[in-house]
Every structure is written in structure tokens, then in C-alpha cells.
Amino acid sequence: MNPLPYRKPRPFLVVYQGASPFFHRLQARVAAARLPLFPYPLELQDPFQALSCLRLLDFAGLALEEALPPPEGVRLEAEAERAGRVDLLLPYAGGVLGQHTEGLALERFLSRNYPGARALWLGPLRPHLAPALRPLGQVSVAAESFAEGDAFLARLPKGVRGYVVLRREEAQALALRSDLLIHAGGRLPLELLQPFHHLLALIPLDPRLGERVEGAHGPEALLDLRVEVVLEGLGF
Secondary structure, rough: OOOOOOOOOOOEEEEEEOHHHHHHHHHHHHHHHHEEEEEEEEEEOOOOHHHHHHOOOOEEEEEEEEEEEEEOEEEEOOHHHOOOOOOEEEOOEEEEEEEEEHHOOOOOOOOHHHHOEEEEEOOOOOHHHHHHOOOOOOOEEEEOOHHHHHHHHOOOOOOEEEEEEHHHHHHHHHHHHEEEEEEEOOOOOOHHOOOEEEEOOOOOOOOHHHHHOEEEEHHHHHHHHHHHHHHHHOOO
């Protein structure tokens, strides 16, 4: 077996606020695969302050725990441009490249597990994640207002846009026609859950909710995929 080509170990900044499950998963993956990276956690109010150090100190890149609107002068990958957010910044000869790995991870998860499924989004809308729902067959939303829900769906291709519902009775009727429920936070009415549903929770999942549906996924599934996407962006 031919040995892997030598690559100079490089530090990799991870900017976060408070506890960071993403950093710990990334660190574990790097250690298990013996990658030439040194993930370095850093707490900064303005993470883009570190951009000027990337090339100067030969950092492999900068990852953000939470995606933010990109600063000026950053070239954006397609997903980051659609989302209007970045959470991975990589130095290159001409400047800095921005990616939106959270969106890429969600899109990859849906492509692998629920291509063409009918989905209902429940809880606070996250417009920057709307473009990542493209693998689904139809996306509907339970929103606070029609304008808010319509603006969310407008970020999707026309063929994927479903319905906007405002009342609980409407959401319950639409849930009966959905395969996948995406819970983004807040109270999840139990009457929406059916034994044939699959549930994707973007917040920590109450195990009791998983018992009411056919299949349930918590944010850990997306974190693992996000680590995968970040390492791919770094060339591993």
C-alpha cells in the first residue's frame, strides 16, 4: 500500500460562543483520521477579525459555529451566495472563499434520506436554510404571517414551493399530507405527529417525540455531515 502524501500540519480556527458540539465533533474526526490539522477554538464577538491572520499565519481556514452574512471582499460559493451566509472561510491565492456548510449538510442529508418527500416546516423560519430544501418534492410552512411564509418559499424553485398555513387546524390538515416534519424550535403540537411521519429536529430532540413517529433525527445527524463538508472543503 502506498503511503499518503505528506501534508504540512496547519492550524484551523473554529470561532464559537459558549459550548461548541461542532468543534468537539470536528476535533474527534480529525484525531481519528490523523489529519494534518490542528483545530483551534477561539471565542470572538466579531469572528471576521481573524480573516487577516489566515494567510499571514498559514491557517487552513476559519469555521464559524453560527453562519453570518459574509463580509465584503469574500468570494462566495454557490450555496453561500443563495443563503447569504457563510460559516467556512478558506484562504486562496486571490483572497478568501466563503462556503455555507450548514446548508450543504442539510441538503446532503435530505438528498440521501428524503429525496422527493413532502415536508412541513414547523417553528421559526430560517430563510438562509430554505435553499438547502431543494431535494424535497414539496415544502410547506406553518408561519406567523403569510408574507413571512411566502418569502421563505420564494427562496425555493417553483416546483418545490408548497403552501403557507397560519392556523393550527390548517397545519394539522397539511401534516396529514406530509412525509417529513422539520422542527426548527418552539413548541411542537403533539397532534401534528403521526406514526407514518419522519421528524427532523434542528434543535435537541425530546426522545418522547421520536416514539410517536416512524423515524426521528436530531441535530447530531446534521453536525456529522457538516464536519464531513468542512473537511471536504479543506481538501480531505
